[in-house]
Amino acid sequence: MDRVVLDSLEPLIAVLTGMGYTVAGPTVRDGVIRFAEISSAADLPAGWTDEQNAGRYRLRRAAGPEATGSQDRLETGDASAGDGEQVFGYAASPDSAKRYTHPPRTTLFRLRDGVPEEAGREAPPIALLGVRPCDLAALAVQDRVFLGGRYPDPAYRARREALLLIAVDCATPGGTCFCASMGTGPTAVSGFDVALTELTGPHRFVAAAGSPRGAGLLAALPTRPATAADLEAAEEVGRTARTRMGRRVELDGLKERVAEAHDSPIWNETASRCLSCANCTMVCPTCFCTTVEDGADLADGTAARAERWDSCFTLGFSELGGAPVRGSGAARYRQWLTHKFSTWVDQFGGYGCVGCGRCITWCPTGIDITEELERL
């Protein structure tokens, strides 16, 4: 389908809402960008940008001083104060689509008087606005994990199908982004219903449909055909973004290099800086590991089994016969890096990393996987 231009996101949000979707988009909360339900384009973070580096994230006005801090909590939709008009002028936020497709905690089944009741699989329709190209790639990885193979996960399938994806090309990659070297960004190529490229002067969005659902949506909106100048400006966004990647990874021979480093002394050195806190795996858009929690409700006598995010950095994760197999921090760090860049390829036919940089930004001690890979 030919690309079109939207002058505002307001009709898009209104139409989606009218179609019964809950629209979730980026908002400013507690000094970070978070997905939350939005009802108007005014809820989007106009004029905000981010600075990301290892162990550091700061939101600030696109032009102006840093504006964060635990005391002055930043609220949603303060668009009027924005210097800039861009609403997607930042990179990957702590949340990825994982929170929607693979939520932190889900009930699997309940036991009432000893009789199992499977948890409902109805997933409410959600339109996710502002999904980044790296996150589209991460969803493709998740699809292989949860839907490929012999035991597809029906609950994941239901949530995934209920999700309408409105992607946005990245114009301002963060200091920890390396999607260009992973081949996953910064431009949305596939896996979306609609992809937007945000342009300024004047503020507008070039939109492309990536599915029949997306084409239907665009057809219901007030648009005009994109001119050659619009398309050239959109191309330029991608070209510039590609030169602004804060990090890169050399993929040539990487899988083998990581596998061969099994006995490297590097792991111990890295472990001396690693807190085994699991933040990296929690924010990673492809990490899928869970544990089960069994609980009994003392009040009504029912029991329930829930699935909850777990991580190869916890000791319980590798507990076998009463003791963890990966007791040392070094063994746990090695598991994480080796899974992402080597054994994931054996398991799922591609890397477990899409280059979003979240694990680097959100590591409290700033451990940088791209640096660790370099050192191997």
Next chain:
Amino acid sequence: MNAPRTNGSRPTGGRVPRLAVWKFASCDGCQLTLLDCEDELLTVAGRVEVAHFLEASSIRGAGPYDLSLVEGSITTPDDLERIRHVRRVSRNLVTIGACATAGGIQALRDFADVREFASVVYARPGYVAALERSTPISAHVPVDFELRGCPIDRRQLLEVIGAFLAGRRPDVPAHSVCVECKLRGAACVVVAHGTPCLGPVTQAGCGALCPAFGRGCYGCFGPAESPNAAALNARLRELGMSTPELVRVYRTFNAASEPFRRAAEEAGA
């Protein structure tokens, strides 16, 4: 310090299990958490006989008890006798809270001279029969499970009681607060604001309460399963914390737990 793994052990013969709640040196906050479980407590009261719980009533049933919840640390010669009695009359003994599990805030005396404190505070310090140190219950008798927190978390307490009633192992993860912080979707205060936080070395259980309100974790639940305090201390120094400040953050409710004691030493105590 490590919580002993247990599969619980149920009362035999189908009778109603008997619960006892005991207090040693403590502020009663953990027992209040039990009272706070309003609705569930009624159910608990229906499924167990609350045979000894002075905080809630004056019942003082005779032992033995199937489950004893013990609050507080051992700080007097009398405590030493009493905890042995409690162990003798209890099939399962579960400590509740930082005092019973690590010695509590009163274990700060371990790092000073208790006689000096007594002489400053009391007119006749000679009447004060206090031990040199404040010690956890596990230093004196075998403990079946240790529930952390200052105070303990309501949900975790119900989980532990439910688990012991059902004869299964309580689901009380020993990983970091960071995991709960991310499950909850809170913004990391270290990364996003530069606020010092003990979450990476502290055991989960509170649901990341403080980070969810923009504050750093104070370490109420004590050391996590494999804390790397040296790495965290290096980061906290980068965030501007001085040696005395670092020592102070570890010297609170869980000061006497071995990993936090070492963390403070590593920081330069």
